[in-house]
Amino acid sequence: MPELPEVETVRRGLEPAMQGARFSKVEARRKNLRFPLPRNFAARLQGSAVTGLGRRAKYLLADLSSGEVLLMHLGMSGSFRLAKQGKGETPGAFHHARSKDEKHDHLLFHMSSGWTVIFNDPRRFGFMKIVPRAELAREPLLRALGPEPLGNEFDAAMLAAACRGKTANLKAALSDQKIVAGLGNIYVCEALFRAHLSPKRRAATIADKGGKPNARAVALVAAIREVLHDAIAAGGSSLRDHRQTNGELGYFQHRFRVYDREGGRCTTLGCRGKIRRIVQAGRSTFYCPVCQR
Numbered sequence: 001m002p003e004l005p006e007v008e009t010v011r012r013g014l015e016p017a018m019q020g021a022r023f024s025k026v027e028a029r030r031k032n033l034r035f036p037l038p039r040n041f042a043a044r045l046q047g048s049a050v051t052g053l054g055r056r057a058k059y060l061l062a063d064l065s066s067g068e069v070l071l072m073h074l075g076m077s078g079s080f081r082l083a084k085q086g087k088g089e090t091p092g093a094f095h096h097a098r099s100k101d102e103k104h105d106h107l108l109f110h111m112s113s114g115w116t117v118i119f120n121d122p123r124r125f126g127f128m129k130i131v132p133r134a135e136l137a138r139e140p141l142l143r144a145l146g147p148e149p150l151g152n153e154f155d156a157a158m159l160a161a162a163c164r165g166k167t168a169n170l171k172a173a174l175s176d177q178k179i180v181a182g183l184g185n186i187y188v189c190e191a192l193f194r195a196h197l198s199p200k201r202r203a204a205t206i207a208d209k210g211g212k213p214n215a216r217a218v219a220l221v222a223a224i225r226e227v228l229h230d231a232i233a234a235g236g237s238s239l240r241d242h243r244q245t246n247g248e249l250g251y252f253q254h255r256f257r258v259y260d261r262e263g264g265r266c267t268t269l270g271c272r273g274k275i276r277r278i279v280q281a282g283r284s285t286f287y288c289p290v291c292q293r
């Protein structure tokens with residue numbers, strides 16, 4: 001599953017091809033992905049321009065001149081490829097390599113910018129939906145999402161208030177999309193490590209009795225922002241390498257400090273701990289039992 005920084009690097013990669021450009025022609029080679037494609041999918045897009053390309057959690061949102069919004073989700077294995085006069089590239093930086101097999105090219109957007117934007121998805125867990133702009137606030141997929149972790153709304157006061165009185169652990173609280181949107185397993189582990197907080201710690205302990213944030217909440221919010229910014233920056237700078245290595249990406253992995261590093265030495269200065277893996281709510285958690293408390 002692509003994580004938030006991966007989706008953001010995809011958004012940035014698509015922007016030059018899509019922002020301000022019209023859909024000259026849309027080819028839908030299937031009627032369904034994870035869900036059936038919206039009715040008259042190609043006809044509703046053709047002729048309209050992309051006035052803005054945004055992101056909410058792991059959703060890409062293309063604002064259209066028609067007054068509708070094209071909502072795109074990569075699912076497990078989805079990716080976009082850009083093609084222009086024989087040149088090709090795959091925007092975004094993925095932990096797992098993306099398919100380039102043309103038999104999984106399901107949607108082709110021929111844009112007036114000269115670029116063709118190709119949606120490839122071998123497992124077809126990705127999906128697209130067209131929603132009128134005016135109804136976006138009521139859209140069920142987006143309605144229940146908490147604040148964006150990189151937005152102003154997300155701060156220590158908000159996080160502490162959301163965790164107040166919670167008996168759940170911090171791993172579960174940060175994985176809850178209603179508390180903060182789009183943080184996946186990898187970045188929850190990495191942020192807790194950077195904040196030196198145990199994933200097993202009760203979420204309520206980042207707030208005082210009145211729900212006000214303590215130093216742990218402040219450290220946690222800073223760590224979440226920092227780890228996401230670092231990952232996005234790494235994705236942005238690696239686009240060139242990505243093309244050269246034919247999609248075989250492993251560069252993210254060596255940037256992880258705990259994720260997938262079971263038995264490895266802790267990188268915290270002065271800490272002699274070894275990274276441990278435990279299972280919480282059916283997912284692996286990686287952490288240092290010595291410096292994460």
Ligand SMILES: [Zn+2]
Pocket residue numbers: 266267268271272273274288289290291292
């Ligand atoms: Zn440690």
